Each structure stands twice: as structure tokens, then as C-alpha cells.
Amino acid sequence: MQNTTLKEKLIEISNAVEPVIKQILTENVDDSTSEMVFYQCSLGGKRIRPALVILSGQVFGGDVNGLLYPAASVEVLHNSTLVIDDIIDHSEVRRDQPTVWKKYGKSMAECVAIDYQASIFSSLNNVNNSKKLIELYAKTLKIIVDGEIKDILFERSGRTDEDYVVNNRYKVISKDDYFKMISQKTAILLQASCKAGAIYANATDEQVALMGEFGFNIGIAFQIRDDMLDIFADEKEFGKKVGKDIIEKKMGNYIILLALEKLDDEGKNFITSLLEGSNEVTDQDVAKVTELVEKTNAKSDAEKTAEYFINKAMDALGKLPQNEATGYLGELANFIVKRSK
């Protein structure tokens, strides 16, 4: 039925959305600033969120040209959180390139992030059903912030210069806490992407809700896969440093949470002391944690959990009109849970 593979489709979408991202980011910006503003988005990425917007819109017959605007907006929204994340986490490298703050300095990065927020909303302002879309994106942005705050408060140590964070850290992190955090930090944006496409294309409220259910559940699976890759990825293929969550002493990683449930006291103590301690985490420490985690069934449990959410997503998708776009979305769901980068 499909003449184009998913991979080709994603490249096609990425190529179409690229100039729109550049346009919305740089319009109304001084020439001298525009390169700096576009930089973060010029680093590339899989553009999964724009693809979700466009494919979800196409499920209901939405036109690609119009869908490019909410698609570009969602990518700009996502990248705005990356700009801020990299400042917060002191991350110096993203996609083998210096992060925005590393390249332009923190004060410039702070400024650029504001341009991103403004671009999201001006881009949505002239499309079909703009009012609903603006409401959706504004709400989503706030929920992501709450997720980001939780992620920070899940950290076990560090930020000694930030009393509020130190005093308000979660004492214990339950699986419920974890799922709440990744719902807010990650799944909500994939949900919003799918809803946005459907809203743009005049889908019914029920269809928008089902499309959102699809997006939300692949979002949860996406984050669980992300957590797995953070521990087990092949660093070369992954393109990012493995063990970043351990190095940043983040407890908001599903694999670590599962492993801690299963490890004996010795193993458990090693991981908790490492994360709670003030020493820098070495590559050797990361290797030791990986070794401990591998002794448990955390990896296969996490894989099963991700599969469970993908199945839920596919159930929702099954209730929607079946066409070429739904086909790609199904493939995308399966790609997400199997991806190696």
C-alpha cells in the first residue's frame, strides 16, 4: 500500500518542515541574531514530533502545507526545552556539537529561549483551529515545565548552590512518581503532537482523544526506551554519552528504579551511595552500575512495559480511520520501542 518506507517518509517530512522551522524562528528577529536563534534547530534531530503532527493530521485528510505550521511549532517547543535543559544540566555537547549556551554563552542562550516561545505561538496563530491549538500548546508547555521540575527534584545530589532544590528533593521515588514525571516531561508532548494534527484537520472530539491516547502511550514507551538506551546503548550508534542519568545523579530512570527493587542490599547500597554522594561519577562507576543492573531482569521488564504501552497505543490507533497515515503511525510506534538511538 505504501510506496515510501517509514524512513523515507520521515526524511520527506523533515525536509518539508525544516524551512518552516527556520522561518518561524527567525521572523521578526534582527539579522545579527537570527543565526544564533536558529542554531539549536540546525543541529537536526529525528523530527518525530513534527512527523506525528503531520501524519495525525493526514489520518483525517489534513493538508500537509497547513500542517507544517503546528508541526514546526511542536519541534520549536521541544527544542526550547532542550536549550533550557542543557543550561540546567550544564551539558556542553548535543549531537556532537556545542550546546547553545556552550557556543554563545549562557546569557545569549537565555535570550534565545524566549524567541523560541514567541515563535511557537505566532506560528500557530494563522492556521485552521488556531485557538484550540494555542490552548493545547500553552497548556502542554506548562505541564512539561512541571515534569522538568520533578526530574530535577528526583536527582539524588548536586546543585548544592540551589537550596530550594536540595530541600525539596523527593525522599523516595515510587514507580507512580516516575510515571507521573515522564507523563509530564515526555508523553504529554507526543500526545499534544498527535492531538494537534487531528485538531487541525477538524477531527471530532472523540477522534482527537483517541489520537491523543495513541500519542501519550507511545510517549511513555519512548521515554522508557530512552532510559534503556541511556544505560545500555552502543555509544557510537547512540551518538550521546551512555550513563548520563547516573552521571547527573538522576533517579528518574526506569531501569535504575526497577533494578533497585531487585538488587540485594550490597548492590542497592552501591547505586544509592553513588547517586547520593558528592563525588563525580567515573566511567568505572557507570560500568559497575551497568553490571549490577544486568544481573537483574530490569532490562527485559522495561522492554515488556514499553511493549505494553505500545499495545495500548495500537489499540487506540485501531479505532481510527485506517489509511496510509495510520499505517505510518503504527510503524512509527514500533520503531520507537526498538530504536537504538
Place this chain on the structure above:
Amino acid sequence: MQNTTLKEKLIEISNAVEPVIKQILTENVDDSTSEMVFYQCSLGGKRIRPALVILSGQVFGGDVNGLLYPAASVEVLHNSTLVIDDIIDHSEVRRDQPTVWKKYGKSMAECVAIDYQASIFSSLNNVNNSKKLIELYAKTLKIIVDGEIKDILFERSGRTDEDYVVNNRYKVISKDDYFKMISQKTAILLQASCKAGAIYANATDEQVALMGEFGFNIGIAFQIRDDMLDIFADEKEFGKKVGKDIIEKKMGNYIILLALEKLDDEGKNFITSLLEGSNEVTDQDVAKVTELVEKTNAKSDAEKTAEYFINKAMDALGKLPQNEATGYLGELANFIVKRSK
């Protein structure tokens, strides 16, 4: 004609807009975050921008209840720039209270700023002529960012950890550069406030433009007055530290620029070496700069320039319907150029 003095009117507007600011900032935010999100706006302020929105709307018969939303939005927009400014300038105190980053830490302040941006647009989304207002606010936000970037690149030294800033600083700052910078950093938002009220109240394009001209010109006068107060204010009445621009080695201060034109080489060298040097500026240094500036006619020249822009503003206002609201706006313009805090 007016039963209420300007001061009473401003308090009335401030009281009406306060709960709306709180509402738009904290909706869709977790309970645990909402205090932190509202904190910056809870510090108070003159609420001049919301007053401009409401009064400009009332010139054309706009209803106050509806105007409260674009009014609250503009104050949230303004405060979002203050949150970021305080991070960028490492400012620890605002209105005698710790700044957001000082109280909650930098990572939380970065997060909170995103909530501010989202709130601006969700608040505008359901009011009369929302599309035009969203376009206006998004564009204004980007222009302010360019102004903020210029203000940073006008600094004479510091930020040694930010190569981009160091390498891209303005070599010389002309008066044209200064006026461009304050147009973007300050005047554009007062312009947008006045335009917003008029747009909300269905004013004609010509009326919106005149209202904007009024706002823009009082904005320029406002910033010139701000620069004067930074050097000459009575610190107790001012409520802020005097000489902050000198301490932060900012050349984007009109008084300093005027004084440098008039001073002899010795005085000029003292100021430029102080700003370009890497040493911290002492209270004694600030006193010496003030003394040097007082020897020139910079202060009276700046006062004349501010008056000139207020007159331009009043000309524009004179072409608009004359009613109670126009009366208050005229008084507000005169207050701005005479204010001591």
C-alpha cells in the same frame, strides 16, 4: 472631570489586574509549583503597562473586564523579562526581596520563565481580537529579546566566560545605537501595551497607530528617566541600588553617553577605564562618576530629551478621542518623566 486621581486610578487598576495575573500564571500548573511561579509577580510593581492597556482600551470604550486579560498578559511578559534579566545580570535583590533565581535557584527560575511565556498567550487566546493581539505580543517579545541582547553587547567588560559576548561587543556606542536599543528593550513594550488596548476595543488601524506612537514615545522618555534615576536617584526613595549600570559596566545609559561627549579627556578616561577594566566597581567609583557627570550638562540635556519625547507622545494623544481615559494617559505620561522611583 475626573473624580479619581491618577494615583488612585493606578491602584484601582493594579487591584483589578492582580487576581488575573495570578490566575493566568498558575492555571495548568501543579499546586506544588504555583507559589514559585507567582512569586516574581507577587513582588508588586507600579503596573504601568497594564494601566496603559486598560486606559488605551477605555479611550475607545473597551470594557475593563475583558481588558484585564491583555493587561495581565503584558505584565506577565514584562515580568518574564525581569526573571531572565536577573539571572543574566546575577541580580540578587528586586523590590527588597530575593530575585526568583536567588530564592529558588537558577534551574527553577529557568523553568518558571517558560510558564510565564505560556501564560501570556493562553491569556490572550480568548479575548476580543485575540489573533491580532497574539501576533502583537509574539512580535514584541522577539523585539525585546533583540534589545536585551544589544544591552548585553553594550557592556564594556565582564562575562569573561562568554566568548561570544566578549567577541561581539559593540566597539563604539553611538546615540543611534542607544536609541535603537532602548526602543527594542523598553519602548516597544509600552507601545504594545497601548496598541493592545486599542486593538481590543476595535479601534481603527489609524487609531491603533496613534495610540502606539503615544506608547512608544513615553517608552523612550521612561527609559531615559530610568537611566537618570540609575545615576541620580535618592536610593531610599528609589528602592534600588543607585549606579547599577556603572557597577554592571553597561554603556547603555543615556546620561553616561551624554557625559562622555562633554567631559575632558581625563574624565572620559576615568569612566571608560572603569567600565572596561576587570576590577569590581566600588561605591567610591560610582560617587566619582556621578561627580564627573554632574560637571556636565548631561542631566539637563537628558531631561530636555525626555520632555521632547513626552511632547511627541502628547501630540499623538491629542489626535485621539478626548475623554476621561485620555486624561489619565496624559497625566501618566507626565508622571513618567517626573517620577523619582
